[in-house]
Amino acid sequence: MITIEHMTKRYGSLTAVDDLSFTAQSGRVTGFLGPNGAGKTTTLRMATGLIRPNAGQASFNGKHYLALDKPMRHVGLALEPAVFHPGRSALNHLLMLAPYAGVSRERCLEVLGLVGLSDVADKRVGKFSLGMRGRLNLAGALLGDPSILLLDEPVNGLDPEGIRWIRELLRTLANQGRTVLISSHLLSEVQQTVDDLVIIAHGRTVYQGTLEQLEATSGEQVGVVTSDVAGLTALARQLGWQIVASPGASEHPGQLVLAGVTINQIAATMTQAGIPIGGIAPMSNNLESIFLSLTEGQGGMR
């Protein structure tokens, strides 16, 4: 289990991470989501002692990272950007980490096989593609057979086959009872992989819960364009229809998104009340748009 409590990091007047708290459970894959610059990387770096938080703490199965004996045996980390000495071979990269993980050369070879890099074990990393680097980064995280995995943008640079492969791998790891946290800036990228979601924006947690709960909040929604927004708003309030804050609502002042009511009901009622209908259509309210509405206008900061 990973527990992040009240993490805060300020850079001068800029607050990159603002009182952030969440937990990631064992046996589940947790997606750690937010737009670029929302504070994901900073949070992961604070949790692992690379940078010092102004406030708050993180624990891994109840222990602070700095208090772990041989951290690689407890927490497997693949941070972005993946870093390697370009002149070192893939195997030598793992061999350099092996003493810290307390593992043998055989384990290094085994992990290389697991991520599909056996054939290029002796090749210099400087010649690796982005996808191969991602795989080697993952191999380093798996080396110590840790019970917690923390992977920063693991899908980055992988081809569709690689993405399917990593999804299955992460599922297997979680089924073995491990805690798996994967960060991403795209919900669609991890949607098929995660059980739980932590969504952050502007350094704060804006959603924590299961993927199902998030999906449930998105009922059928209807977009209506009208020249009498005030009239429609009043009508919706009177009849108990839900007015959904829609992404980009401010750019479309003549548009409302309604929920908890069918498209036919809206059309009939508006006609009856004499409110002009400029356009009306069901909105396919996918998770990505919920994600966007949760994080809207809050990203773009580092």
Next chain:
Amino acid sequence: MIAAITSEFRKFFSTRLWWVLTLCMVGYFLLMSGGMAATVGGLSSMSPGDSSLEGFESVVYGIGVASGYVFPVIVGAIGVTAEYRHHTIVPTFLAQPRRLVVMGAKAIAALPMGLAIGVAGTAACLIGGGLGFAITGVPTGLDQASTWRNAGLSVLAFTVWTLVGVGLGLLIISQVGVIVFALAFTQLVEPILRLGMSMMSSPVLNQLAQYLPGAASDSLAGGTSLYQMITVSATTVSGVPPLGVWQGGLVLLGYAVVLGVIGYLVRIRRDVA
């Protein structure tokens, strides 16, 4: 700690740098000592009986440690600077979050590396110089105990210089920065300071000049460098004796420790982005 030291060795030997650097150093020392020995030998065969050319074997054999200590400095510094340059300091600190352990391991791992490069460098000078003397028909001095004592001290000086390199790496972090600083300081700044301070008629400055790193190194290496000979002959006029072997060694080690501690406190403990 043992894990960290093992890791440092694997880092060092898993890139091409160590043998490229050793090869450069050995080649450079062979040419320098060989060239110098041949020149001295040639001159003395032209003017037999010129006593001013006697005792030059020790200078020739010590030319590596006297003018080539930038090599062990690079070897020592590279463990720190390469990690920061390629950002591999991130996985290192993730694997061992206690940074003092990581840096301590780098210093300890530098010792046998310094010893090895010291043996290679000193051997190159003995071989190059010995050949140069032998070809020009001058006694090589390789049968004298003092030659071998100085050779041993030269190896020791290389080792301590490697530690100075670790300290410099901790403080400067940048690979190019360390090399530029080491070259500029040892080849330009220090010689001027050292000569200037030794020539002054102030005993305090004469004394202080002995504590400059290059001077301390020359004392450690048995006082075989040309500089040492010039400056000592100047300072003996004012009655300031040069540092002994042990004193020189301790002063040089002091530089390594002071650089390393400052570097650790101000650079290494910082956030790693």
